[in-house]
Amino acid sequence: MYSVKTGGRVAEPDNRSEQVGQGPKHDLPKAIDAPYQEIETTSAGRLGFYANTENAGRPLILLHSINAAPSAIEIKPLFDHYRSKRPVYAPDLPGFGRSERRNRSYKPTLFADALNEFVSRVVDQPADVVACSLTAEFTARAALLAPDHYASLVFISPTGLSIRRPPSGKSADGMMAMYRVPLLSDGLFKLLTSKLSIGFFLNRSFAGETPRDLIDYAYSSARQPGAKYAPFYFLSMKLFTPDALETLYRPLQLPVLVLYDHDPNISFDRLDELLNRRPNWRAARIERTFGLPHWECLQPTITAMDSFWQGEP
Secondary structure: OOOEEOOOOEEOOEOOOOOOOOOOOOOOOOOOOOOEEEEEEOOOEEEEEEEEOOOOOOOEEEEOOOOOOOOHHHHHHHHHHHOOOOOEEEEOOOOOOOOOOOOOOOOHHHHHHHHHHHHHHHHOOOEEEEEEOOHHHHHHHHHHHOHHHEEEEEEEOOOOOOOOOOOOOHHHHHHHHHHOOHHHHHHHHHHHOOHHHHHHHHHOOOOOOOOHHHHHHHHHHHOOOOOOHHHHHHHOOOOOOOOHHHHHHOOOOOOEEEEEOOOOOOOOOOHHHHHHHOOOEEEEEOOOOOOOHHHHOHHHHHHHHHHHHOOOO
16 A cells, blocks of 8 residues: 655545546546556646555656557556566656646646656655656656656667757647647547557557557547647657757766667667767667567566666676
């Protein structure tokens, strides 16, 4: 049993598939078979998360990627492994999963602020963080804003290391304007999140067969009210930071590990440059993986992270 500090009151954990506090029950089942809780954040509204805090040790926060229908189910293999070894937390990021999906402006700062508020109010001590894909940029931003919240960072297939910069300015605004047209955005999102489309994009992240649970849960998640809002900010490239290497990654002072191999959606052109310039950065290649190594090569992924946390070369 654990409790969570929620801004002046303590809420007990909830093992049901309902929302804690006021509001409607969740139609979306839990992504992970673990105690589930929610807090009301000032930065991003209602934030849902899974936690197992029965064991001692440094807290571990696991963060899913950003795409059309992500959720905490993406990091389930890591949660299931570490839940018996240390305190572990897995939030659904703002706009996704069981967290609030309000029609609002989604920006990198919103995700960074929400993460910092989560660490401050729920975890309440420096934590190790594992972040996937674009969420690595949000996590780096959060760590720069509140370095005392974090002990180390592990980035799985992080964005921001390509020589190509994401579109910005008028190009991104134009895409976002198109997504704001109700009938067009509804039809486009429905097409992007059909089971066929979800399966196609998830298959690109697996060398072998994509687990059916991932496809089915993403499809269910994309059918929730407000599911289209945050993904359209991602699709319009507004969640990416131009030159993330220089503005977000290079200034980090704490230990950072990059896990990577062949990701069809992400390139690592500047990884060697970063490793050569910043001694606090390390990298490990998890071979024969396509972006989600903890699903297909769990043990090599765990071995690389454990060695990193133990300070082994």
